[in-house]
Amino acid sequence: MSFRENKIDMPSPVCLIHNTEDGGLRICQEALDILDQITQSVVVVAVAGPYRTGKSYLMNRLAGKRKGFALGSTIESKTKGIWMWCVPHPEKEDHILVLLDTEGLGDVDKGDEKHDVWIFCLAVLLSTTLVYNSLGTIDNTALEKLQYVTKLTEHIDVKSRTGDGKEACSKAMELMRVFPSFVWTVRDFTLDLVLDGKEITADEYLENALMLKQGDAATPNVVNYNKTRRSLRDFFAVRKCFVFERPGNTKKMKQIEELTDDDLDESFVEQSKAFCKYIYTNSRSKTMRGGRGVTGRMLATLAQTYVEAISSGQVPSLDNAVESLAQIHNSRAITEAVEFYHCEMTKKVQFPTETQQELSDIHAGVEKEAISIFIKGSFNDQNQEYQNELVKRLSKEYEELVKQNMEESRKACRSIISRVFGSLEEAVKEDTYMQPGGYTEYCSDLDKAIKQYRSEKGHGPMLEEVLTNYLTEKNKVGQNILAADRSLSEAERKMEEKRREKEALEQKNRQLEEQKKMQEELFREQKKSHDEHIKQLKEKIDEEKTCSREEIMRLQHALDQERNKRNPEPTGPRNAALRLLTHGIKACDDVISPVTSWISRLF
Structure with missing residues (x-):
């Protein structure tokens, strides 16, 4: 498995979620390890639907492969749990396309409706595009098989959010x-797309099938008829439909993964290409609430x-998921940033640096990347x-x-002093300067050693301190030599003492x-x-504001389209939707205010 240079191999x-012996679900570590290596944004496409309807074949087409997800030529369901395939996105640079093939719904061998509901819920929660695959036509029977969508509000927990602080939109x-987004793919479609004597598109075919029955909304017949239809309309703002003719004769279909496009019906191939093109182009990156990329x-x-x-x-909770993401990934982001730093x-710092600025410049570049x-x-x-917390940890790292x-600089300076002042030290030990004129000679040798010391390289920023x-330690030596030099008059001694004091003061000033x-x-x-922390934070917030605006506008566009299809006025959740959208852009503009407060507290 290779994930180098933004490429994925x-x-x-592999299995992402498998069924346990007691009928439960368990995450697969191998799949988690693969996902854990993907730091790029993901586009997640999941397929769901009744078993033995060709879901896996569609996923293989999206992966650009004939083989991959298990296909079957018998009545037995091949896919168990949820399987995952990560491939480079064909059209979006630096994105990974994650394909999820789910266990067939309504498997007679399993006979567990609750299990099917959880599989369907997971497909909805994890994906950015949900493909629902079925055979034949979109009629009452097909919609009854999609009853899982009516149970989503019972099996997914989400807190209502307020638009302006006063009114909350519905769950x-x-x-x-x-x-x-929701894509219904209808396989082995044999009807003509004609309604009331006029040709219609596959999308119009779907929307017509989802029209609500008018009349007394409280009667059991109307309630049952509208239940699934209303759920699809209320939960999925973006809907699309593709119809596929049979790919070939029954005998060929048993070996479909061995066949090339030339072996398949031309119409089916064109319909498959149109489906893949739509998914590649229109499936958006996975985001959390507020447009935050995943x-x-x-x-x-x-x-x-x-x-x-x-x-x-x-019940899976969207809010708990956000909290888990924040805790796990923010802690991990801190660790990775600090480890990188x-x-x-x-690698880059050779101690001691010649100046503090040299260390500072290296620090600034690395900190920016961290x-x-x-x-x-x-x-x-x-x-x-x-x-x-990152500010504190990077500051602590830099302080160290x-x-x-500084310590390496002191060591280097002491080493240079030991070498440069070595001959002077030897002369002092041998009392070479304890004679008439010795003090003048001592001062001359000392000045030469100081000049040589300062001209040396590699002492670092503690040059003058060391x-x-x-010199402070050797001050007594100079005094003794001065006192022993009988060639100097008392006045000359006093002048030398003043000069020595002046030089000591100058050295201290240095x-x-x-x-x-x-x-x-x-x-x-x-x-x-x-400034760097604030700059990058503002850039991220601006990006998130843009994503949030795009999310709001995307939803508004979808709602407008929905309203224009059949209903002259929005009702129910759509009224709440439009009220939310009225305040949504203002809300995302306000996201910058906590940062302003943070800036004032930082440092």
């Missing part, structure tokens, strides 16, 4: 916002969260709690590097200037770090 599907509206590793967390909820007897700084890693990996970081750089400490420059550089680094 997954030769065959159905919330589900519509996060549910996938990566492969985030999809893994979602799948795990939902399956764990089902296994524990709970530590690794890169270890922040970017966090920003890309973070999710729903309310009040920038996790970014604050500064301390290490030199100051060394040290203070060195410290001042270092503090100023550290302060500039702090400001640059602050």
Whole structure:
């Protein structure tokens, strides 16, 4: 399995969710490991429908392969649980197409309707496009087999959100916002697309089949007739239909995965291509509420969260899923950013750096990349709690590097002093300067050593501090030599003492200037770090605002289309939808305000 350079090489599907012996569901670690390596955005297409209707074949077409998801030529259902195949998206750069092939609904061998409902719910929750595959026609019988859609509100938990703080939209509206687009594929379709003597499109065929029965809405017949139809209209804002003629004769169909397009009916091939083209072009990237993009590793967390909820007897919660994503992926984003920073700084910094600015420049470049890693990996970081933690951890890492750089600089400076002042030390030990004129010679040798010390490379930013400490230690030596030099008059001794005091003060000033420059550089680094955090955070928020606006406009467009199809005025959930949309753009504009507060508290 290879995931290098944004390429993915997954030769065959793997099981994502499998059935346990006691009839439950369990996530498969192999699939999670694969998703965990995908840091790109994902487009997730799931197929559901009655067993033995050719769902797997459609998924293989989308993968661009003849073989992959298991096909069968008998009445036995081949797919159990949910299988996954990740392939590079054919049209969207830096996106991965995740195909989910679900267990056939209504398998007589299984006979567990509750299990079917959970499989259907998982397909809805994980996908961005849900393909429902059936045979024959869209009639009452076909719609009755799609009864699972009426149970979604019972099996998926979501809190209502307010539009303006006063009125909450319905649960159905919330589900519509996060549910996938819906594509009904009708296989072995033999009818003419004609209604009232006029040719119609497959989409019009679907919408006509979903028309609600008028009359007394409370009567059992009307309620039953409208139940599935209303659910499809209320939950799935975007709907599409494709009809497929038979791909060939029955004998050929038993070996369909061995056949090329040339072996299949031409109309079926063209219809299949049109279906794939639509999915590639119109299936959007997986997002959470608010338009936040989902990566492969985030999809893994979602799948795990939902399956764990089902296994524990709970209803999958969209809000709990968001919280889990935030906790897991924000913590992980911090860890990855800090590990990256530590690794890169270890590779790039050669201690000691010649100046503090040299270390600062390396730090600034690496920190920028580390922040970017966090920003890309973070999710729903309310009040920038996790970014604050990142600030602290990167600051601590850098503080340790500064301390290490200073200590290595001190070691290097002491080593240079030991070498440069070595001959002077030997002369002092041998009392070479304890003679008339010795003090003048000592001062000359000391000045030469100081100049040579300063001209050396590799001492780092603590040059003057170490030199100051060394000269302070040797001050008594100079005094002793001065006192022993009888060639100097008393007046000359006093002049030398004043000169020595002046030089010591000048040296101390050099040290203070060195410290001042270092503090100023550290302060500039702090400001640059602050600005970089804010810059990248604002960019992410602007991007999320754009995504949120697009999500709202997409939904509004879908609702407008729905209203124009048959109903002159929106009713029920659609009234709530339009009220929500009225306030939606203002709400996404307000998302920047917590950041302003965070900026004022940062540093």
